[in-house]
Amino acid sequence: MELDAILEQLHACADAVKGAYAADQGRGYSGQRATQYHLDLAADAAAVTVLTHAGFRVVSEESGITGDGDLTAVLDPIDGSTNCDRSIPFFATSIAVLDGDGLVAGLVANQSSGVRYWATRGGGAWRDGQKIRTSGHKEVAGALVSFSGLPERHIGWGQIRALGSASLEFCLVADGSLDLYTVAQRSTLNPWDYLAGMLIAQEAGAFVADYHGEDLVIDGVVQRRPLVAASQELGLSFMGHGPL
Numbered sequence: 053m054e055l056d057a058i059l060e061q062l063h064a065c066a067d068a069v070k071g072a073y074a075a076d077q078g079r080g081y082s083g084q085r086a087t088q089y090h091l092d093l094a095a096d097a098a099a100v101t102v103l104t105h106a107g108f109r110v111v112s113e114e115s116g117i118t119g120d121g122d123l124t125a126v127l128d129p130i131d132g133s134t135n136c137d138r139s140i141p142f143f144a145t146s147i148a149v150l151d152g153d154g155l156v157a158g159l160v161a162n163q164s165s166g167v168r169y170w171a172t173r174g175g176g177a178w179r180d181g182q183k184i185r186t187s188g189h190k191e192v193a194g195a196l197v198s199f200s201g202l203p204e205r206h207i208g209w210g211q212i213r214a215l216g217s218a219s220l221e222f223c224l225v226a227d228g229s230l231d232l233y234t235v236a237q238r239s240t241l242n243p244w245d246y247l248a249g250m251l252i253a254q255e256a257g258a259f260v261a262d263y264h265g266e267d268l269v270i271d272g273v274v275q276r277r278p279l280v281a282a283s284q285e286l287g288l289s290f291m292g293h294g295p296l
Contacts, residue, residue, distance in 0.1 A: 053107070053123060055156070055157060055172045055175070058123070058149055058156065058157045058172075059157060059159065059170060059172070061102065061103065061106040061108070062125075062147050062149070062157065062159040062170070063159065063161075063168070064102050064106075065099050065102040065103055065125075065127075065145065065147055065159075066145045066147070066159060066161035066163070066168065068098040068099060068101070068102045069095045069098055069099050069129050069130070069145045069161075069163065070145075070161075070163055071098065072094045072095050072097065072098035072099075073091045073094055073095045073130060073136065073163070088114065088133075089130075089133045089134075089136075089137050091130060091133065091136055091137060092113075092114050092129060092130055092133050093114065095114075095129035095130045095145070096112055096113075096114035096115050096127075096129045098129075099112070099127055099129045099145065099147075100112060100115060100118050100119075100127070103119070103125045103127065103147075104118055104119035107119075107121045107123070108121050108123050108124065108125040108149070109121045109123065109124045109125070110124070110125050110127055111124060111125070111126045111127065111243075111244070112126075112127040112128075112129065112244070113127065113128045113129070113242065113244045113245075114129060122151065123149055123150070123151055123156065124149070124150045124151075125147055125148070125149050126147070126148045126149075126150065126243055126244050126247050126248070127145075127146070127147050127244060128145070128146040128147075128219065128244040128245060129145055130143055130144075130145065130163070131143060131144045131145070131146045131160075131217050131218060131219045131220070131244075131245060132144060132216050132217030132220070134216065135216045135217060136163070136164075140216070141164035141165065142162075142164060142215050142216060142217050142220060143162075143163055143164060143216075143217050143220075144160050144161055144162050144163060144217050144219050144220045145159075145160070145161045145163055146158075146159075146160050146219035146244065146245070146247075146248045146249065147159050147160075147248055148243075148244075148247035148248040148250075148251060150247075154173075155173060155247065155250070155251045156172065156173050157170070157171065157172045157173070157251070158170065158171050158247065158248030158249070158250075158251040158252050159248060160219045160220060160222070160223050160248050160249055160252060162220060167179060167180055168180060169184075169223040169226065169227070169249075169252050170252065171251045171252040171254075171255040171256075172255075173251070173255075174255075175255065176255050176256075177226050177251075177252045177253070177254075177255035177256035179223075179226075179227050184226055184227040184228070184256050185226075185227075185228065185256050185257050186225060186226060186227075186228055186231075186253075186256050186257050186258050186281075186282035186283065187228040187229075187230075187231050187282045188228075188257075188282055188283055189231040189232075189282045189283060189286055190282075190283045190285040190286050191285070191286065191289070192207055192208050192209055192286065192289050192290055193208050193209070193210065194209075194210040195209045195210055195231040195232055195282075195286060196209075196210055196211050196213070196229075196230050196231045196232075197209045197210075197211070197212050197213070197230070197231060197232045197233070197234070198212070198213040198214065198215055198221045198224070198230050198232070198233045198234075199212065199213075199214050199233070199234060199235070199236050199296075200214070200218055200221075200233075200234075200235045200236065200239045200241065201214075201235060201236030201237075201238050201239030202214070202236055202238075203236045203237075203296035204236070204237065204238075204296060205293070205296050207290070207293045207296065209232075213230070218233075218235075218241055218245040218246055218249065219245060219246065219248055219249040220249070221233040221249070222246060222248075222249025222250060222252060222253045222258075222280050223249055223252055223253070225253055225256075225258055225280045225281065225282060226249075226252045226253040226255075226256035226258060227256070228282070230282075231281070231282045231286060232279070232280065232281045232282065232286055232287070232290060233279070233280050234263075234277075234278070234279035234280070234290065234296075235263075235277045235278060235279070235295075236295070236296055237277070237295035237296060239277070240276060240277055241276055241277070241278060242276075243276075246276070246278050249280070250278070250280070253280045258280050258281060258282060259279075259280070259281045259282075259283060259284040259286070259287035259288070260278065260279070260280045260281075260287075261278070261279055261287060261291065262276050262277060262278050262279070263277045263278075263279060263291060263294070263295050277295060279291060
């Protein structure tokens with residue numbers, strides 16, 4: 053499948069999710085899995101239908117593995133489900149596509165604002181059709197930093213945020229809104245949380261790594277503690293302090 057066709061399907065998937073969760077009247081937990089909401093199930097059903105019909109093998113946070121194909125789509129239909137359920141306008145659909153050589157394409161759609169970020173391997177990173185780059189910030193001092201979880205130490209950053217949607221926070225580093233995003237030591241992420249945002253950030257010039265030097269991989273049972281920074285200097289300096 054050509055890159056343009058892949059991106060077209062990813063946008064169609066994000067459109068389907070928007071319609072599904074907006075139409076769903078269920079709120080609160082589904083009862084099927086801890087921290088899974090009714091809106092997660094509605095969004096997942098819509099997304100998986102689009103992706104499998106397009107010929108992707110799908111690995112979803114909500115429903116596991118579906119379909120078969122040469123390309124794998126790693127999906128979080130609603131990244132930031134609690135925000136969505138509580139009407140906090142910061143949540144996204146995150147889709148990463150992989151082939152035998154790794155990440156091919158990624159899309160993160162802010163379903164509240166309508167802003168969409170995407171990237172293709174070697175093709176740069178984009179926000180609503182405009183090419184994006186990181187802020188290039190190099191020092192911990194003065195940096196605007198976002199966390200999943202709560203850090204236990206302060207190492208001199210300028211300001212801190214905790215926004216609740218990892219994929220979007222990767223993208224905010226990619227477009228220069230944040231200088232760094234990472235995961236506090238008592239938290240971890242799964243591949244569907246970070247793969248799409250990771251490609252977008254890397255294509256925007258960001259430094260991306262795991263605190264323990266482990267590969268950021270597709271295996272859904274593997275949890276990681278990634279960091280994405282506006283520059284290598286900032287990322288390495290931050291990592292030198294160890295998980296916070």
